[in-house]
Amino acid sequence: NAGVTQTPKFRILKIGQSMTLQCTQDMNHNYMYWYRQDPGMGLKLIYYSVGAGITDKGEVPNGYNVSRSTTEDFPLRLELAAPSQTSVYFCASSYSTPGSGNTIYFGEGSWLTVV
Amino acid sequence: DQQVKQNSPSLSVQEGRISILNCDYTNSMFDYFLWYKKYPAEGPTFLISISSIKDKNEDGRFTVFLNKSAKHLSLHIVPSQPGDSAVYFCAACTGNEKLTFGTGTRLTIIP
Numbered sequence: 001n002a003g004v005t006q007t008p009k010f011r012i013l014k015i016g017q018s019m020t021l022q023c024t025q026d027m028n029h030n031y032m033y034w035y036r037q038d039p040g041m042g043l044k045l046i047y048y049s050v051g052a053g054i055t056d057k058g059e060v061p062n063g064y065n066v067s068r069s070t071t072e073d074f075p076l077r078l079e080l081a082a083p084s085q086t087s088v089y090f091c092a093s094s095y096s097t098p099g100s101g102n103t104i105y106f107g108e109g110s111w112l113t114v115v
Numbered sequence: 116d117q118q119v120k121q122n123s124p125s126l127s128v129q130e131g132r133i134s135i136l137n138c139d140y141t142n143s144m145f146d147y148f149l150w151y152k153k154y155p156a157e158g159p160t161f162l163i164s165i166s167s168i169k170d171k172n173e174d175g176r177f178t179v180f181l182n183k184s185a186k187h188l189s190l191h192i193v194p195s196q197p198g199d200s201a202v203y204f205c206a207a208c209t210g211n212e213k214l215t216f217g218t219g220t221r222l223t224i225i226p
Binding site: 035041045090092097106 | 149206213
């Protein structure tokens with residue numbers, strides 16, 4: 001079972017560069033999420049999607065963009081990378097809302113350093 | 116504004132004893148609470164959850180207790196095993212889609 005797959009696992013970016021973190025899930029989940037985790041902090045929601053063609057901002061969306069053209073894929077775009085975006089990024093998915101008892105499944109994480 | 120707080124960054128427990136991890140929340144609209152476990156270099160994995168209509172949920176060695184009046188929940192692990200060493204995140208949500216996570220507690224089980 002592949003589950004939620006993120007690429008790349010590690011990346012070093014220079015300030016001002018752009019990149020896309022890829023995320024795909026094979027569980028036919030409607031909901032997909034991007035979180036970031038900074039050292040000693042909890043996971044902060046960047047963007048989420050409740051279905052193809054629908055995206056919405058989370059707690060910390062500035063400096064990021066997303067798209068959801070298919071059910072399976074939810075890429076996260078970083079434009080003009082800044083040192084403050086150095087973090088571990090987690091993509092996740094669930095069949096429906098977590099408050100309805102639907103488990104959120106996480107990818108293994110992408111370590112991004114901006115220098 | 117940290118709506119979900121885990122005030123103990125770390126906890127060490129002897130193998131075989133009980134581990135108690137605590138979580139406090141401030142948003143009275145939260146109606147569903149979850150615990151996630153995270154090993155290094157891996158994504159978080161779901162452990163156990165509880166709805167606000169209950170005050171206890173048990174799954175094997177893991178029990179979550181909810182005290183709504185105190186806005187407090189706790190995770191009990193008994194007996195603790197070396198494989199339980201990980202970072203534990205408390206999370207909460209309302210009826211909408213978003214989970215709010217705490218900052219995590221690193222549990223170390225001492226053999």
